[in-house]
Amino acid sequence: MKSKGSKYTLLLGTALLGFYLQANSIHAATTTSSNGQPVTDNVTPLVQTNKDEASTPQATTDWADPAQYQHDVPVQILGINDLHGGLETTGSATIGNNTYSDTGTVARLAGHLDSAEESFKAANPTGTTIRVEAGDMVGASPANSALLQDEPTMHALKAMNFDIGTLGNHEFDEGLAEYMRIVNGGQPVKQYNEAAMAYPHVKSGINIITANVVQKSDGQIPFGMQPYLIKEIHTSDGKVARIGFIGIETTSLPILTLYDNHKDYDILDEAETIAKYDRILRKKGVNAIVVLAHTGVSTDKEGNTKGNAVDIIKKLYQIDPNNSVDLYIAGHSHQYANATVGSVKLVQAIYTGKAYDDIIGYIDPTTDDFVKGSLVSHVYPVLSEKDAPNVKTDANVTAIVQDANRRVAPIINKKIGEAAKPGDILGRLHNTATRENAVGELVVDGQLYAAKKAGLPADFAMTNTGGVRADLHVNNDRSITWGSAQAVQPFGNILRVVQMTGAQIVKALNQQYDEDQAYYLQVAGLHYTYTDQNDPNQPYKVVKVYDQNNQPLDMQKTYNVVINDFLAGGGDGFSAFKDAKLVGIVGQDTDVFIDYITDMTNKGNLITAPVMNRKIYMTAAQLAGETTKHNEKDQSATQSVTTQTDKVVNQPTAPVVVIPATVEQPANTVQLNAESMRKAGTNNASVNNSLTNLTPVGLNSRTNRPTNKQAILPQTGDNDELSWLLLGTSLMSMTGLTLIKRKRKQA
Known part of the structure; x- marks a missing residue:
């Protein structure tokens, strides 16, 4: 009876294990598409x-x-x-x-x-x-x-x-x-x-x-x-x-x-x-x-x-x-x-x-x-x-x-401004390694200027680079024509000023770094530092953001941002802009860019290519070094205050705000990188309290759907399938132990 029982147990365990493997194999081989058609994964x-x-x-x-x-x-x-x-x-x-x-x-x-x-x-x-x-x-x-x-x-x-x-x-x-x-x-x-x-x-x-x-x-x-x-x-x-x-x-x-x-x-x-x-x-x-x-x-x-x-x-x-x-x-x-x-x-x-x-x-x-x-x-x-x-x-x-050129010549050949020197101001085909280009930043500078001119004070301006279509052509006499400016901004999108929190702005900046940076922003009024992170779906994260006065961005504070209506609708996947509250309308992007060139020229500020230093990449080691220098400076300043109370000393600079990676977590939860926070020497409560509505690892931060590059990490498994697997394996193990014990007794 014992011998037969062991055999039956072994057979039962093997059968259950085989049942699981077969079921799992079928599941892996065939799924169903949205129209009900079978999809063969292999x-x-x-x-x-x-x-x-x-x-x-x-x-x-x-x-x-x-x-x-x-x-x-x-x-x-x-x-x-x-x-x-x-x-x-x-x-x-x-x-x-x-x-x-x-x-x-x-x-x-x-x-x-x-x-x-x-x-x-x-x-x-x-x-x-x-x-x-x-x-x-x-x-x-x-x-x-x-x-x-x-x-x-x-x-x-x-x-x-x-x-x-x-x-x-x-x-x-x-x-x-x-x-x-x-x-x-x-x-x-x-x-x-x-x-x-x-x-x-x-x-x-x-x-x-x-x-x-x-x-x-x-x-x-x-x-x-x-x-x-x-x-x-x-x-x-x-x-x-x-x-x-x-x-x-x-x-x-x-x-x-x-x-x-x-x-x-x-x-x-x-x-x-x-x-x-x-x-x-x-x-x-x-x-x-x-x-x-x-x-x-x-x-x-x-x-x-x-x-x-x-x-x-x-x-x-x-x-x-x-x-x-x-x-x-x-x-x-x-x-x-x-x-x-x-x-x-x-x-x-x-x-x-x-x-x-x-x-x-x-x-x-x-x-x-x-x-x-x-x-x-x-x-x-x-x-x-x-x-x-x-x-x-x-x-x-x-x-x-030639006929088309003749018909539009009176419009496109009209001079609207001058550059400081001849030669085109280059666009997205000449990006820096950080995805900045001169004409793109000139465009957002103009949008920030236009908002303030319209009585809509704005802190920042951002535009999708896909909307900046060409280099800005500058003639040999340094003149810039209507046609050259229109070629840069041809869509006639409506510019709006919207309210966004610091956390929403950071989310938008981070959304540049998924999808192999296929979609990215040109920014004005702010600059930021970003670094690597171990996530194939989003290999970079924004860690420091400053306004034009070099003050750290407050995650809970509300800022005014100029964007076009394409971005306002979540265009290019920038979903962070979709819920922004409208403050006012600036005008069409084509007209704004043309008027900016004219206004700057009339003020004696001839058009030049901006210095492209608004996006700064640092490795983790470089970032840690910057933080160490910053902390040493703070410590030195503090010592100076305590030992030289009779002298006027400089106040220590504002603490660096370290923003956690946007490998986003489920809503109302925040998972901070404790090591990076420790190295940065900050425990900023505003960071902890403001970064919400985040997405699980392995999901596209724009769509909340699994990315094409990497599926969601597997969970502990389907409970039913796992139960069959564990039961089958356990029965086989028990049988093996029984046989070993019997052989020992016989010996």
């Missing part, structure tokens, strides 16, 4: 970066051999993203390991697209070229487009034969209705400047598709847009093939545009929406599928490709490992990318017309799918006439730009 497609070493399609050696695809349909996809009305925008473009200078302008872009198409058709006489865009064609535009409601940009796209596009976040800048008006060539429904009202309102011919933007009222896609488009291709030799395009908006839209512009819409999950319409297209027999998605990605010089678009494709594979998506044209992050995720080609062509995507493949007309191995993707720079004299600048597009 499907992880390989990410492989594709090399871009050639600067032109003609110099590329890895195109598929057309001779191998005589029975198939040749297709070329030419794509762009994030044009932002950059009719004449130029700059450097880094693609792979190569950096090209003086790239861009729509006239040069048009010439390069034509050259790429000619090269393709020379090798594939029956081929078809389709031109597409992945959003943000308009918005944050220079004056020659923005002053004309971006209609010159739509005219240029029409002249370049763009056929299909999707929505970016900037298509919502003036409301989706206004964007659809300029797409369709309708008459303005609002009164704009005289030049804009007189500009020709012409239909662009672009089919705008979006699958995941739906009206909250009825779940329908607005303005009659379609979720996908099927393009039927007829070749000159009688072949017919079909290719499907799906349009996708970023789910980050609510933090990227004003509340009134997105409040009527739901933005559905990107991967789930792609999977849904991928299935629909396959049921229709369409298996060659292209996604146009305004979601970011980047490929660095080390060959690493990462970003939201990669995560979306990985999730798509989890939802449907057998999906038929072949190509994903990305946008939004303004960076270069060329990779293959699973079997999906993924590209992004920087921004403002500095580069373009060129993808060539062959569709089997019997399956309506790309022949395996035939699809090749590349990204090329839009080279200047000097660097590519064989590429013709498009005359029609040039005429569109």
